[in-house]
Structure formats: structure tokens, C-alpha cells
Amino acid sequence: MLLTALIPWLCTLAVTSEAAPTSTDYDQKPGNASGLSSVIPSGDIYGPSSSLWVNGTTRWSTFSAPTFDLLAIPKDEAEVAEAVQYLSTRNIPFLAQGGGHGYSTTLGVIQHGVLINLENFNHIQFNEGQSVTVGGAVVYRDLIHALHNAGRELTVGSCVCVGSTGAMLGGGHGRLQGKHGLGVDNVIKIRIVLWNGSIVEASEQVNSDLFWAENDGNHYNADMVFTGDSLEGVTNTINSLIPNQDPALAMDFLVFTDSSTLRPVVYLNLIYAGPQSKGQQYADRFASTPASPSNNSKHINRLSINATVVPWSDLNDAAAGGAITASCATGSRQNTYSTNLKALDVATVQSLYDSYSAFIKANPLAAQSVILFEIFGQKAVEAQPDSYSAVPHRGSSNILALLQMVYTDDSVAKAVNDWAHKWRDTLASPRVSGYPQLYTYQNYAHGDEPLGAIYGYDLWRKQRLTAAKRKYDPKDVFNGYHNIPLNGKW
Ligand SMILES: *[C@@H]1O[C@H](CO)[C@@H](O)[C@H](O)[C@H]1NC(C)=O
Ligand SMILES: *[C@@H]1O[C@H](CO)[C@@H](O)[C@H](O)[C@H]1NC(C)=O
Ligand SMILES: *[C@@H]1O[C@H](CO)[C@@H](O)[C@H](O)[C@H]1NC(C)=O
Ligand SMILES: *[C@@H]1O[C@H](CO)[C@@H](O)[C@H](O)[C@H]1NC(C)=O
Ligand SMILES: *[C@@H]1O[C@H](CO)[C@@H](O)[C@H](O)[C@H]1NC(C)=O
Numbered sequence: 001m002l003l004t005a006l007i008p009w010l011c012t013l014a015v016t017s018e019a020a021p022t023s024t025d026y027d028q029k030p031g032n033a034s035g036l037s038s039v040i041p042s043g044d045i046y047g048p049s050s051s052l053w054v055n056g057t058t059r060w061s062t063f064s065a066p067t068f069d070l071l072a073i074p075k076d077e078a079e080v081a082e083a084v085q086y087l088s089t090r091n092i093p094f095l096a097q098g099g100g101h102g103y104s105t106t107l108g109v110i111q112h113g114v115l116i117n118l119e120n121f122n123h124i125q126f127n128e129g130q131s132v133t134v135g136g137a138v139v140y141r142d143l144i145h146a147l148h149n150a151g152r153e154l155t156v157g158s159c160v161c162v163g164s165t166g167a168m169l170g171g172g173h174g175r176l177q178g179k180h181g182l183g184v185d186n187v188i189k190i191r192i193v194l195w196n197g198s199i200v201e202a203s204e205q206v207n208s209d210l211f212w213a214e215n216d217g218n219h220y221n222a223d224m225v226f227t228g229d230s231l232e233g234v235t236n237t238i239n240s241l242i243p244n245q246d247p248a249l250a251m252d253f254l255v256f257t258d259s260s261t262l263r264p265v266v267y268l269n270l271i272y273a274g275p276q277s278k279g280q281q282y283a284d285r286f287a288s289t290p291a292s293p294s295n296n297s298k299h300i301n302r303l304s305i306n307a308t309v310v311p312w313s314d315l316n317d318a319a320a321g322g323a324i325t326a327s328c329a330t331g332s333r334q335n336t337y338s339t340n341l342k343a344l345d346v347a348t349v350q351s352l353y354d355s356y357s358a359f360i361k362a363n364p365l366a367a368q369s370v371i372l373f374e375i376f377g378q379k380a381v382e383a384q385p386d387s388y389s390a391v392p393h394r395g396s397s398n399i400l401a402l403l404q405m406v407y408t409d410d411s412v413a414k415a416v417n418d419w420a421h422k423w424r425d426t427l428a429s430p431r432v433s434g435y436p437q438l439y440t441y442q443n444y445a446h447g448d449e450p451l452g453a454i455y456g457y458d459l460w461r462k463q464r465l466t467a468a469k470r471k472y473d474p475k476d477v478f479n480g481y482h483n484i485p486l487n488g489k490w
Contacts, residue, residue: 033070033092033114039082046071056117059100060161061334064447066095066110066480073117077191077199080116085197087114088477095480098137099163102481103334105447110480126150130210131188136165140316148313153213153273155180157443158252158374160316161328170443171391173400175271178247178377180211184391185384195477219315220272220279222307224286226300231266231353233298235344237285238268238375242343242398247377248274249282252320253344255353255371257360262367264357269320276309283307332368332406335416337424338444341399342434344373352423359419366416368406373399390465392456393439400441401427421448442482451490454482462490 037045046052047070056071074080080096087094093113098121121135124146132152134143141160147153155174157167164183172183180186189203226234238253252269268286272279283305291299310318317325352371360367375398382395403420407413424446428438438453440446445454455461466488473479476486484490 033087033090035090036070036072036083036086036114039086040072040074040079044073044075044079046073056119057115058330059097059102060328060330061101061103062331063103063333063335064105064108066107066115067112068095068115069112070114071117072114073119075120077193080118081193081197081199083114083116084193084195084477088195088475093480094477096136097163098166099139099161101159101162102166102443103336104445104481106482107447107480132210134164136163138164140164140167144316145313147210148213148217148311151213151217152210153180153217153312154186154210155183156316157183158316158319159324159328161325167443171441173374173376173397173441173443175250175376176273177381178245178249178379179273181380181384182391184389185380186210195473195475213312215274217312218276218309219312220270220274220276220283220307221310221315221318222268222270222279222283222305223319223321224268224270224283224305225303226266226268226286227303228264228266228353228357230298230300230302231350232346233289233291233300234266234268234286235346235349236298237300238373239343239346241282241285242375245375245377245379245398246272246278246282247379248272248278249377251373251375253373253375254320254323255356256323257367257369259367262361262364264353264360266353267320271315271319273312280307327406332408333410333413335405335407335413335420335446336444337403337405337420337446338440339401339424339428339433340393340397340435340439340441341373341401341427341432342396343398345432345434348426348432352427355419355423359415363412363415365409365412366405366407369416369420370402370404370406372402372404374402375399387460390455390461392454392458392461393441396435396439397441398434400444402444421446445482447482451482451484455484462488 053071056073057068059065072083074083093110094116095110095113096116096118098118118137121137123135124138125133127133140156140162143164144156155172155176157174168183174183189201191199191201193199250271254267255264258265270283272282286300286302288302289300356371384394386394403423405416405420407416427433430436437457438449440449440453442454455465465484469484470486
């Protein structure tokens with residue numbers, strides 16, 4: 001399976017899959033997967049007692065996770081096709097996995113399934129004409145290093161262990177989107193296996209060149225810590241940078257908990273994909289300043305700043321003091337709620353901060369949970385019309401807000417969910433979000449959203465996606481990830 005690119009309209013078909021009963025054979029029980037070895041070599045199929053089982057089936061999040069009885073590690077495209085055809089025609093649930101970072105609760109519908117681990121599809125090949133072909137399991141870390149070594153750059157996600165194909169299929173927001181558009185906007189062609197084992201290529205001749213890195217591929221990175229009472233001043237300053245945001249500017253605004261004191265930390269990671277001097281100017285906007293009654297500005301008390309110039313290949317690991325890479329660790333429940341925001345509502349951010357602080361104090365088992373606002377450039381994203389692809393909410397994604405709730409002890413599960421669910425709803429209310437309805441980046445969706453929040457509410461989108469679903473997945477076997485219903489009812 002190779003990904004040079006992807007036709008956005010096929011987004012929903014390839015990330016994950018589960019062969020569920022179709023409308024015509026609704027009461028059939030799933031078949032017996034052990035016959036899989038009749039179509040692919042038994043040496044590529046493993047059971048739970050295999051020494052490869054843990055490595056091959058471990059996913060990032062254990063929250064609402066899919067479960068598997070069998071692991072297939074196909075060697076080539078033909079084996080993927082045979083396996084998919086075998087499983088789908090027998091109503092056996094399956095999931096194709098690259099990075100294994102998807103966390104939507106909808107994945108939990110896949111129980112006692114077969115995991116098709118794509119780890120052998122890890123190739124990265126540069127082509128003539130400045131494109132690159134990427135296997136379905138290549139994680140961002142490997143892609144970033146290969147591109148950087150070739151003097152190129154591309155919009156990628158902030159977390160190095162995420163699968164590049166899965167992330168792009170959901171749209172592919174990232175720090176460089178202001179310069180280069182969404183990850184998916186850069187895709188030329190994708191090869192995918194359909195439900196019946198047919199392999200198809202989808203393509204659209206769009207931005208066919210990878211972008212050449214500027215500044216020798218170096219980026220300015222500043223990590224800043226503020227006092228809790230700087231929240232309003234920092235929030236106002238971020239808001240002032242959002243209109244016509246510099247395409248090279250990307251900010252991650254976080255509130256997390258210092259595990260030794262259980263107190264909240266106000267943290268800003270600011271990255272500038274351009275000259276250091278320009279990055280410094282933006283960081284200076286967050287320098288300590290007294291409040292000024294004359295213009296009603298609030299004070300900022302910056303406790304520390306660590307500003308460095310980092311090659312793009314090392315940026316994700318360096319950013320936020322390495323915290324994003326540290327969060328690659330597997331084994332925790334990741335229960336995330338998310339919504340897009342037009343700007344940060346100052347009063348709501350303050351209440352959220354106070355509520356988070358009290359919540360963690362009362363539930364220290366959830367102390368790894370973070371509030372995250374991603375504020376990336378919009379220029380190249382908004383340069384495309386809203387109808388450009390299946391990615392919705394172009395022009396309505398100024399901030400991606402995440403309530404990323406992390407724990408291992410289920411005694412806090414209910415409290416965590418109640419808190420985060422309530423706050424997602426508060427943030428998403430039109431008065432606070434600045435948008436008329438709930439808009440959510442597909443890769444950040446919890447799984448409880450109306451599908452319109454993920455795919456767009458326009459009737460034409462629903463009709464076009466439903467038509468694509470009926471054509472390419474008529475038996476509804478790819479239905480584990482924000483599935484589009486065949487009956488068009490959503
Ligand atoms: C599946 O089939 C195999 C051999 O065909 C058999 O040994 C096994 O018991 C079956 N499993 C179930 C759950 O029916
Ligand atoms: C499986 O093993 C490979 C090679 O040692 C490693 O890179 C990878 O992270 C492991 N995967 C998991 C989920 O542990
Ligand atoms: C407000 O006034 C102070 C003092 O005159 C000045 O330093 C600061 O930059 C001003 N802030 C804004 C947002 O204009
Ligand atoms: C500052 O950031 C760099 C990476 O950009 C990191 O290597 C270094 O350890 C950081 N220093 C401190 C004091 O946190
Ligand atoms: C496989 O499925 C696709 C999409 O539903 C369909 O267009 C195609 O004709 C099928 N191929 C075969 C060989 O039946």
C-alpha cells in the first residue's frame with residue numbers, strides 16, 4: 001500500500017475498518033477467522049500466544065479500544081488485498097493499522113477482530129518530479145527525517161509517533177499549514193485496497209511538488225512558562241495574533257499539571273518557520289509586562305523562556321520541552337474531547353483553568369491530563385475554496401482546542417468523562433467558540449459528535465460522501481472510524 005497522495009473524497013474509506021453485518025444479512029454471526037491462512041501465508045498470521053503479539057497489537061490509547069483475536073502482518077499489497085477480501089466476505093471485523101494512534105471511541109466497535117498491521121509498508125521513496133511515495137505505516141518521525149535530509153518540508157502533525165497516512169486521511173493539520181496547506185492538500189495520489197480486495201488508485205493533479213525548506217530547514221522554537229495570573233494577558237496576546245496570522249507562526253498553548261505540586265502550569269510553545277529574528281519578535285510579545293489601565297491590557301509574568309533554533313527534523317522532539325514526544329508512551333486511557341474555536345474567550349479560558357485546577361486536585365489520578373489549544377497559520381488552508389475536498393471547516397479552524405484526558409486507573413473514568421464532556425460542550429457553544437455549530441477536526445474527534453461536526457454540515461457534503469460510501473464500500477466493511485452510514489441518515 002503506498003501513499004503518494006490521496007484523493008480527499010476517499011478519506012473515510014481507508015483509515016480503519018470493521019466488517020459489520022450489512023443491511024441484508026443483519027443477523028449473521030461473524031465467521032471464523034482461522035481460515036485466513038488459506039489466503040495468506042500462515043507465517044504472517046499470529047495469535048495471542050505469539051511472541052510478536054504484544055508488539056504487533058499495542059496501540060497508543062487503551063480507552064474504548066478495539067480488541068483482536070488474530071494479528072496479520074502482510075508482506076505485500078497482494079496479501080493485504082487477500083486478507084481484506086477474505087475477512088469482509090465473512091463478516092469478520094478487522095482494522096488496518098499504521099501508527100496505531102487513532103483514539104476515537106468509534107474504534108471500540110471493533111471487538112474480537114483481526115488486526116492487519118501494516119508495519120511492512122514502511123518505505124519512503126523519492127520520485128522524479130519532487131514527489132515522495134510513502135508506505136501506509138510510515139510514522140511522522142521517519143517521514144520528517146527523510147524529507148529534511150532531502151531539503152524538503154511538508155505539513156506534518158506535531159507528534160512524531162503518529163502514522164503519517166492515518167493523520168493525512170483525517171485532513172492533516174500541522175504547524176506548517178499556514179505555508180503549505182493541510183497535509184492532505186499536498187497529496188497527489190493514493191493506492192487503496194477496497195472491501196473486495198480490488199486495489200485502486202485515486203488521484204488529483206494538485207500541488208504536486210513538495211516544498212523546499214527555507215532557512216536551511218531551521219525553525220525558531222520558544223518554550224515559555226507563565227504564572228497562573230498571567231492567563232488573561234497571554235490569552236489576549238494570542239488572540240491579537242490570530243487575525244491574518246503569520247503563515248509561519250504556530251503556537252501550542254497548554255495548561256498541564258506539575259506532578260510534584262499538583263498545580264497547573266501555563267505554558268506556550270511558539271514556533272516560527274522562518275528567520276530567528278522574526279520568531280523572537282513574536283516571542284517578545286509574551287515578555288513580562290505590567291498591566292496598563294490606560295489601554296486595559298493585562299499583565300504578563302513570564303517565569304522562563306527557552307528559545308533555540310532547531311532543524312525541522314528535530315523540532316517535534318524539542319518543542320514543548322519534549323512533552324509531545326513523551327506523550328507517545330502507550331498504555332494509558334486517552335479520552336479526548338475537541339472543538340474548533342475562532343478565538344480564545346478570555347472569561348471561559350479563565351473558568352476552564354480554575355475548573356481544571358480544582359478537578360485535578362480532586363482527581364490526582366488524572367493529573368497527566370492537559371488542556372491544549374493549537375493555533376496554527378490559516379493562510380494556505382484558506383487559500384483553497386471550502387469545496388476543495390472532503391476536509392470541511394476551512395476558514396473555521398483558527399484554534400483546535402483539545403481536552404486530552406489521560407489516566408490509567410478507571411476509578412476516575414466517570415469523573416474525567418463528565419468534566420471533559422461538559423467543558424467541550426461549553427467551549428463549543430457558539431457564544432464561546434465563535435462558530436455557529438460544533439466543528440471538530442476528524443483526528444481529534446471524541447466519537448460522540450454529530451457527523452456534520454466532523455465532515456461538515458452542508459447537504460452537498462453529505463450527499464457526496466454518502467454516494468462515495470455507497471460506491472466504494474457498499475457492504476459497509478470500513479465502519480470503525482466515524483463511519484458514514486449507507487442510508488445517508490446523518
Ligand atoms: C475455527 O475453525 C478452526 C479450523 O477450521 C477450528 O479449529 C476452530 O475451533 C474454529 N473456531 C471457532 C471459534 O469456531
Ligand atoms: C515494535 O517493535 C519495533 C522494533 O523493535 C519498535 O520500533 C516498535 O515501537 C514496537 N511497537 C510497539 C507498539 O511496541
Ligand atoms: C498598553 O500600554 C502599555 C503601557 O503604555 C504598553 O507597554 C503596551 O504595549 C500596551 N498594550 C497594548 C496591547 O497596546
Ligand atoms: C531548551 O530547549 C532545548 C531544545 O530546543 C533543549 O535541548 C534544552 O534542554 C532546553 N533547556 C532547558 C533549560 O529546558
Ligand atoms: C470491487 O468493489 C468496487 C467498489 O464497490 C467495485 O467498483 C468493483 O467493481 C469491485 N470489483 C470486483 C472485481 O468486483
